[in-house]
Amino acid sequence: MDNEITLSFIAKSENEALARMVMSSFISAIDPTIEELSEFKTVISExxxxxxxxxxxxxxxxxxxxHAERSGREIVVSIVDYGRGIQDVTQAREPLYTTKPEQERSGMGFTIMESFSDDVDIYSIPDRGTTVTITKKFVPIQESCRIV
Ligand SMILES: Nc1ncnc2c1ncn2[C@@H]1O[C@H](COP(=O)(O)OP(=O)(O)OP(=O)(O)O)[C@@H](O)[C@H]1O
Ligand SMILES: [Mg+2]
Structure with missing residues (x-):
């Protein structure tokens, strides 16, 4: 393991941008492609x-x-809350499933997380909280692109 951080904040929407910025900075040592960085930020944001x-x-x-860990070009990030929890994780993962249609939620968050990462693990206990663990492997840097 090459690096590790823990970030803690309260449930306010303005902290979503903070989390995104800190996590982008955390992966800067990997020198991700613009596309990888954009995917990673979207996953964190969701x-x-x-x-x-x-x-x-x-x-x-x-x-x-x-909690985020970096091992070489692999990042494992867990997003932990101690809130309401998810009753049915299999259902929650389904595209277009949302419990907040009135808030114009599209139910695509988990689907997006899955498509922009290598693994999404959801562990949740109703009324105790949820931990979403995301693994993303970044492509090796091409020799020809490396700045010397
Ligand atoms: N941390 C969480 N705690 C409690 N419930 C959750 C949590 N994350 C997801 N869920 C449940 O899983 C459902 C699906 O989540 P998902 O992110 O796919 O869609 P959404 O948030 O409803 O819509 P979108 O992400 O497209 O705005 C949510 O509607 C919610 O019921
Ligand atoms: Mg969502």
């Missing part, structure tokens, strides 16, 4: 937004933690 909006209804009190 998971953190879920914790804020669904886990805690944006109550500004609930705690969210992000």
């Amino acid at each position: 998971a953190v937004t879920n914790a804020i909006v669904h886990g805690y209804e944006e109550d500004g009190v609930g705690k969210i933690e992000i």
Whole structure:
């Protein structure tokens, strides 16, 4: 393992941008492609937004933690909340499934996370909280592109 961080913040929507920035900075040592960076930021954004909006209804009190580890060109990030939890994880993963259609949610968050990463693991206990663990492997840097 080459690096590790933990970030903790409360369930306020403005902290989604903070989480995205910190995590982009965390992977800068990997020198990701523009596409990889954009995918990674989207994944973080979707998971953190879920914790804020669904886990805690944006109550500004609930705690969210992000644990991130880097091993070579692989990143493993866990987004943890201690909020409402998910009753049926299999159903929650389905494209277009949302419990908040009135808030113009499209139910595509988990589908997006899956398509922009290598693995998405969801561990949730109703009324106890949710941990979403995302693994993303970044492509090796081409010799010809390396700045010397
Ligand atoms: N951290 C969480 N805590 C509680 N429920 C969650 C959490 N994350 C997801 N969910 C549940 O899983 C459902 C599906 O999540 P997903 O991100 O795929 O869609 P969405 O958030 O409803 O819509 P979108 O992400 O497209 O805005 C949510 O509607 C919610 O019921
Ligand atoms: Mg979502």
